[in-house]
Amino acid sequence: MGRHSCCYKQKLRKGLWSPEEDEKLIRHITKFGHGCWSSVPKLAGLERCGKSCRLRWINYLRPDLKRGTFSQQEEKLIIELHAVLGNKWSQIAAQLPGRTDNEIKNLWNSSIKKKLRQRGIDPSTHKPLSEVNDKALSASNDKNSQGSYNLDEKAKPAPAAARATNYPLLDNPTPATHEFFLNRFVATKQTESINLNEFLPFSYSQPQQPQQESSDLFFNTDSNSLLSASTRSTSNFQQSTFMSSNNNASLFQTSNGYNPSWGLADNTKSQNQVNSVENDQDYIKWNDQFLQVPFLIEKSSNETKPEVNFGVNNPEIYHGQQSVDSYNKHFQRISTSYGQFT
DNA sequence: AACGAATGCAACCGCATACAT
DNA sequence: AATGTATGCGGTTGCATTCGT
Numbered sequence: 001m002g003r004h005s006c007c008y009k010q011k012l013r014k015g016l017w018s019p020e021e022d023e024k025l026i027r028h029i030t031k032f033g034h035g036c037w038s039s040v041p042k043l044a045g046l047e048r049c050g051k052s053c054r055l056r057w058i059n060y061l062r063p064d065l066k067r068g069t070f071s072q073q074e075e076k077l078i079i080e081l082h083a084v085l086g087n088k089w090s091q092i093a094a095q096l097p098g099r100t101d102n103e104i105k106n107l108w109n110s111s112i113k114k115k116l117r118q119r120g121i122d123p124s125t126h127k128p129l130s131e132v133n134d135k136a137l138s139a140s141n142d143k144n145s146q147g148s149y150n151l152d153e154k155a156k157p158a159p160a161a162a163r164a165t166n167y168p169l170l171d172n173p174t175p176a177t178h179e180f181f182l183n184r185f186v187a188t189k190q191t192e193s194i195n196l197n198e199f200l201p202f203s204y205s206q207p208q209q210p211q212q213e214s215s216d217l218f219f220n221t222d223s224n225s226l227l228s229a230s231t232r233s234t235s236n237f238q239q240s241t242f243m244s245s246n247n248n249a250s251l252f253q254t255s256n257g258y259n260p261s262w263g264l265a266d267n268t269k270s271q272n273q274v275n276s277v278e279n280d281q282d283y284i285k286w287n288d289q290f291l292q293v294p295f296l297i298e299k300s301s302n303e304t305k306p307e308v309n310f311g312v313n314n315p316e317i318y319h320g321q322q323s324v325d326s327y328n329k330h331f332q333r334i335s336t337s338y339g340q341f342t
Numbered sequence: 343a344a345c346g347a348a349t350g351c352a353a354c355c356g357c358a359t360a361c362a363t
Numbered sequence: 364a365a366t367g368t369a370t371g372c373g374g375t376t377g378c379a380t381t382c383g384t
Contacts, residue, residue, distance in 0.1 A: 016352070016378090038369060054370075055353065090372060105373075106351055 013047045017056055021046055025053055026061055059100045066098025070107055078104055079112060083126045 013021075028044035034057065037050035046053060070078075074096055081092045089101035089108075096104065113123040122132040 014354075036369075051355095051370080052353075058371095059352075087373065101372075102352075109374095110350055 011047060012041075012049050012052075014052075017060075021048070022056070022061060025056060029057060029061075055102075059102045064098055065100065070099075074099070075107075075112060078108065079116070079126075082108065082123075 017025075024044045024046055025040070028040060032043070034040055034054070037054045040046070040050050040053045041048045044053070048056075077096065078092060081095055085091050087105075089105045093099050093101040093104050108123075116123040116126075117129065120129050121127070122129050125132055
């Protein structure tokens with residue numbers, strides 16, 4: 001029990017990951033899979049602990065990550081799920097393809113919490129603040145109040161019945177209330193793909209990124225070079241979204257058809273399965289279909305930074321923190337979408 | 343322009359749990 | 364059964380960036 005053994009080692013690097021470290025990790029995992037995380041740093045030539053590698057991969061480098069701002073639909077879903085699951089970020093993240101628990105947790109703490117409070121809702125109980133602050137207050141329903149999930153609305157005081165109007169999931173008068181949903185989630189855990197429409201009072205489809213007409217980075221897969229930004233048509237954008245919008249998309253595969261775990265919670269795969277894959281001499285390779293698509297990388301809808309003339313092997317970009325950050329961001333977008341290190 | 347405050351987010355820490363010996 | 368190791372999760376921190384004065 002207790003701390004991970006690697007934590008005792010002193011020479012391990014900490015802090016932000018450099019592009020070189022990212023490259024090493026991506027190169028290693030795309031080739032061999034992660035297998036035992038504790039052995040990854042050594043095998044990949046990294047002076048990091050396995051835990052750090054795992055976190056970096058899961059939260060930033062894995063190919064199926066969706067980046068960019070959360071859509072309103074995603075925020076609504078997070079709120080609904082939080083009302084049912086509480087701070088079970090990994091379970092919430094399991095319902096949002098391409099989003100990580102860390103990302104959702106950060107969003108909750110930095111943004112959603114605040115928005116809920118502004119609307120008069122206690123973010124931890126999902127009850128109206130007035131109800132939380134003054135238990136004696138009778139819950140007289142304001143029939144005229146129309147709650148809304150629209151978090152972009154100007155902040156207004158929430159009606160006493162905010163909970164009922166804002167969280168229909170929790171106020172279903174039938175027995176199918178909190179316990180029902182909780183049981184369903186517990187039963188299915190995060191190992192199964194859940195049809196959210198079974199649970200939610202609104203029709204849920206995979207969140208889609210807003211279509212972009214602005215410039216995006218994209219790869220020419222023939223030359224393995226990153227092309228400079230150019231204006232892309234919305235039809236091309238569709239090509240780029242297939243990987244992020246399909247949670248089960250098989251981006252990598254081995255020649256025997258096995259899809260390796262990318263480090264996400266996946267209780268359905270035993271360690272033996274993972275090991276058997278590692279023992280298999282067949283290296284993981286990019287799905288042929290995936291490689292054929294000259295996909296582009298989504299650009300954050302709220303990103304306002306000027307385009308960076310980015311090249312993976314261009315050392316000039318390291319001048320100054322700003323450049324490093326820009327590099328990191330673009331590198332990550334690229335690395336999440338492209339297996340240039342295979 | 344300079345400075346401090348606020349914000350956002352990547353990464354770390356410590357604990358719980360599962361698994362191996 | 365006891366102990367050690369590895370992994371996953373949630374809370375927290377630290378720092379770069381943005382905002383406001």
